Amino acid sequence: MGEDIDRTEFSAEHRALFQRRLRENLAALKGLLARPGFGTGPPSIGAEVELYLIGRDSCPLPCNQELLAGAADPRIALELNRFNLEYNLTPVPAAGRPFSSLETELCAALASLNRHAASLGGRVIPIGILPTLRRRDFGPGAMTPLPRYEALTRSLQRLRGEHFAIRIGGPEPVSLEADDVTLEGANTSFQVHLRVEPSAFARTFNALQLVTPLMLAISCNAPLLFGRRLWHETRVPLFKLAVDSRDRDSRALHLPPRVHLGTGWVREGVYELYAAAVHLHEPLLPIPTRENAIARLRTGRVPSLRELRLHQGTIWPWNRPVYDPSDGGHLRIEMRALPAGPSAVDMCASAAFGLGLAVALRERIDDLLPACPFAIAEENFYRAAQHGHEALLFWPGAEGVLERRPAPELALELLPVALRGLVRLGVARAEAARYLEVVRERVERRTSGAAWQLRQLDRLQPRLGRAGALRRLVDGYAEHALANRPVSEWPDIP
Numbered sequence: 001m002g003e004d005i006d007r008t009e010f011s012a013e014h015r016a017l018f019q020r021r022l023r024e025n026l027a028a029l030k031g032l033l034a035r036p037g038f039g040t041g042p043p044s045i046g047a048e049v050e051l052y053l054i055g056r057d058s059c060p061l062p063c064n065q066e067l068l069a070g071a072a073d074p075r076i077a078l079e080l081n082r083f084n085l086e087y088n089l090t091p092v093p094a095a096g097r098p099f100s101s102l103e104t105e106l107c108a109a110l111a112s113l114n115r116h117a118a119s120l121g122g123r124v125i126p127i128g129i130l131p132t133l134r135r136r137d138f139g140p141g142a143m144t145p146l147p148r149y150e151a152l153t154r155s156l157q158r159l160r161g162e163h164f165a166i167r168i169g170g171p172e173p174v175s176l177e178a179d180d181v182t183l184e185g186a187n188t189s190f191q192v193h194l195r196v197e198p199s200a201f202a203r204t205f206n207a208l209q210l211v212t213p214l215m216l217a218i219s220c221n222a223p224l225l226f227g228r229r230l231w232h233e234t235r236v237p238l239f240k241l242a243v244d245s246r247d248r249d250s251r252a253l254h255l256p257p258r259v260h261l262g263t264g265w266v267r268e269g270v271y272e273l274y275a276a277a278v279h280l281h282e283p284l285l286p287i288p289t290r291e292n293a294i295a296r297l298r299t300g301r302v303p304s305l306r307e308l309r310l311h312q313g314t315i316w317p318w319n320r321p322v323y324d325p326s327d328g329g330h331l332r333i334e335m336r337a338l339p340a341g342p343s344a345v346d347m348c349a350s351a352a353f354g355l356g357l358a359v360a361l362r363e364r365i366d367d368l369l370p371a372c373p374f375a376i377a378e379e380n381f382y383r384a385a386q387h388g389h390e391a392l393l394f395w396p397g398a399e400g401v402l403e404r405r406p407a408p409e410l411a412l413e414l415l416p417v418a419l420r421g422l423v424r425l426g427v428a429r430a431e432a433a434r435y436l437e438v439v440r441e442r443v444e445r446r447t448s449g450a451a452w453q454l455r456q457l458d459r460l461q462p463r464l465g466r467a468g469a470l471r472r473l474v475d476g477y478a479e480h481a482l483a484n485r486p487v488s489e490w491p492d493i494p
Helices: 012-034 064-071 098-118 147-160 182-186 198-217 235-242 248-252 270-280 293-298 306-312 344-371 374-390 407-425 429-444 449-482
Strands: 044-055 076-078 084-088 122-125 164-168 174-178 190-196 319-324 330-335 392-396 402-406
Touching (some): 012 270, 044 098, 064 076, 064 098, 084 098, 098 122, 098 344, 098 429, 122 449, 164 235, 190 198, 198 270, 198 330, 198 344, 198 374, 198 407, 270 306, 270 319, 306 319, 330 344, 344 429, 374 449, 392 407, 407 429
Antiparallel strands (some): 044 122, 076 084, 164 174, 190 330, 319 330
């Protein structure tokens, strides 16, 4: 999805050929899905975590290229802004102890990255939005100088035709305009991949869409932007607005933005999601290849579908379909709603809860959805992002009637369901129970990364002022996060 490119300007001929290749890729995908045995295989789990580089002053440190050069680790990728990077974890079988494997690798990665960052006078931390960000940390000079990001910025600006408007409500609202997309780089996430067979794709995807708001409500970790209190997960509105390529007419017609939960429940499978992406969104990186996907398909080979994958990488739904040509070709679902942090164990616990719940509910998802129109799921998502643990979410009740439930109450009630789903996925029962217990303690104590940050700000500001409190908050957060303690156990900052 983050593939490097070698050009930033695109001719009309490039765009026309790319559109033709996209249609060919769609036809090839349909043929692949009809091929007996395509995409079968045991489920696996993978993840990527986006991270912040911060200096001794707890503010952004724009040196991701220097860290990449020093670390020489192929699992590191550069992100949009020079103070962000991404670490790609090794995919693991879902059977056994997948979350322990991911947690161990996460801890090792953070330790290694911090050793390299120390030589640059900095630290690396996982946090949804860094509280000490300043408006001057953004702009053209903040962007990582790679052709991909320059091309994305130019294409989004061309489609938008006006400033990007950032208006986010909350206790201390933010309203500003930007000429570029670097504000998107304020958001960092923990992206989790689940490999699924084509026959189970629609049910699994719909189940993930249904449970994502609840998973997010108990996992929020981005309550502050430019030092202002906004939503508990401010990433959700900020990401949507910072890359909203729709012009005024498109917004008036309510065409979907490039960042959204979705446009409806999936009816049949992955094909309709890719087809919607092609038909509803103009390509941002129209770089065609010479591959004839149809010819490869007819000769029994697996096409790369590079154009389709490149295009899908410039659309950012909170749950995203992934086609991968490796291993004979297979499908994954990428969960993008979870924020980075607070700690490795917290990230793995949140992922375990969401995946387990989705796998358990997918077997009866067709009975649940009639009581929950997609617009309700979307409303749930924004309520969860805005209010976190305090969110009231609509949920199909035992009698098939939509009920309004407090997020913590609902999460505690569904923990045994998530346990059954994880065991069904092949996760060892003790492994599943361990991570769900982390979730239980977090929910019972009404503590998330966002709640902890807001509590510390309220405590520290009378003594240190807003700026001093934010810096002390980040220092304390970094200490606890890198010690890998669940956020429910984090003490107050002295």
